[in-house]
Amino acid sequence: MAVNELDLMIFQMAVESVRSLPLSFTEKAAAIAARSRGILLFDVRVDGDAEVQRVAAIRYPGDQAGVLALDRQGHVTRHCIVNGAFSRFIAPLENWTSMPLPMQAKIDVDDHASLFLGALRKAGHMLGS
Secondary structure, three states: OOOOHHHHHHHHHHHHHHOOOOOOHHHHHHHHHHHOOOEEEEEEEOOOOOOEEEEEEEEEOOOEEEEEEEEOOOOOEEEEEEOHHHHHHHHHHHHHHOOOHHHHHHOOOHHHHHHHHHHHHHOOOOOOO
């Protein structure tokens, strides 16, 4: 299934509209989701990745997700939009986010975040800035 060009354009416009605002990555991800009428699925810290320190995903209609990644220095938010082929990588991170904090504290999602980033890179989606 091809990425809907209108959804991609709206997602990119939302990213650009918050890129320079003095907000945290978490606040930017929430603002992008709200401005593009998506649902923020997760926003997680990534430990051990040489390029990315945080990653977030926003759900859109048609089994699409907008992906945001904050670089290691905290300066650049990279982004892309992917189709349902990444659902199996997104689901564990989304499930973890929906858990109560005491359960989140007991479960490490670093491996899931690393697998998701690896799949994005392998598919050539790592993530135009």
